[in-house]
Amino acid sequence: MGMVVRDWNGKFVAARAIGRQHLTDPLVVEATVARDGHLFARELGLDAILVEGDSQHLVQLVQRRKEDHQGARVIVADIFQF
Numbered sequence: 001m002g003m004v005v006r007d008w009n010g011k012f013v014a015a016r017a018i019g020r021q022h023l024t025d026p027l028v029v030e031a032t033v034a035r036d037g038h039l040f041a042r043e044l045g046l047d048a049i050l051v052e053g054d055s056q057h058l059v060q061l062v063q064r065r066k067e068d069h070q071g072a073r074v075i076v077a078d079i080f081q082f
Contacts, residue, residue, distance in 0.1 A: 001029065003037045005044060016040055030055035031075040034062070038079065 005013040018036060023029045030053050041049045053059065061076050 001033045001036070003033060003040060005041065005046075014040075014044060025072070027055060027057055027072045028075065030058045031061075031072040031079065034058065035075050035078045 002017045004015045007013055034051050037051055
């Protein structure tokens with residue numbers, strides 16, 4: 001899994017790759033990357049972030065503050081904490 005941090009002008013700030021071979025559910029993978037991206041942003045001292053991803057299902061879960069996907073439930077709950 002990978003993530004890239006850019007500033008508001010699109011300029012590269014940092015990147016990170018994390019191995020998570022045990023994850024097989026695509027929504028769990030997307031949720032894990034979103035959560036880890038929030039944690040990475042905190043490590044970098046960023047106050048405001050914009051998370052982009054290609055999982056419409058995850059975006060809907062987070063926007064509606066729902067935790068209805070069994071595999072991603074705990075990870076989505078973590079995202080709500082940020």
